[in-house]
Amino acid sequence: MNEKPLHISELFNQFHRDVYHFALYFTNNKQDAEDITQETFLKAMKNLHQLKDPQKVKTWILSIARFTAVDWIRKQKLRRLFTITASTVTHEEDMNSRRVIGEENWKDLQQALLKLKPHYRSVIIMRGLNELSVKETAEALQCSEGKVRVDFHRAIQELKKDDSLKERWESYE
Structure with missing residues (x-):
């Protein structure tokens, strides 16, 4: 199998809407959804080498988005409290x-x-x-x-x- 390497710009172009919509539904806030989307792709860029199966890249990125959104909500609660x-x-x-x-x-x-x-x-x-x-x-x-x-x-x-x-x-x- 001769697969071409994945590039973060290609991944962003292909999946940013999916990640953004997930984050928007999760937070119901456009600004938070944009921030979560950005943070998700930063994490994906840093951890692209950990992707084991390039066929599952969409679920991998959405998984990152999910964890990022959960962390984001926790931080927001703490920020509001403190x-x-x-x-x-x-x-x-x-x-x-x-x-x-x-x-x-x-x-x-x-x-x-x-x-x-x-x-x-x-x-x-x-x-x-x-x-x-x-x-x-x-x-x-x-x-x-x-x-x-x-x-x-x-x-x-x-x-x-x-x-x-x-x-x-x-x-x-």
Whole structure:
């Protein structure tokens, strides 16, 4: 069998609509779908050498899109929880009101973080706030990637139990 090598530009031209539509249906947001599509093809480009069966390239790319979309949604939930926003304040209200609401959210988050074990707090800050990868977090904390995954999950579960953040979690789930 003499197959020609796959090029990412060809794959993009052939499958970008499929990936975009998947992401759009998954998120119901055009901007997020565009970002997920871009991220999917970046991951595909980096991992093209891992494709074992070129006949299954479409399912391979859609699989990458699925994992990328799931990760994207998780990040968005965390970003919304951790981001200091004043979304309840209209543009007509003064900046002092915005600052007070932002400070209140910040205090709630800080108090919840301080209740966590130091290691959990570090994992949440690195993964949730600084958006480091599992690998980067593991290297920084000098532990295994598996430990980072487990501890991140456990830390999130602890944060979900915190009364000051409970309402915000429920509104994002």
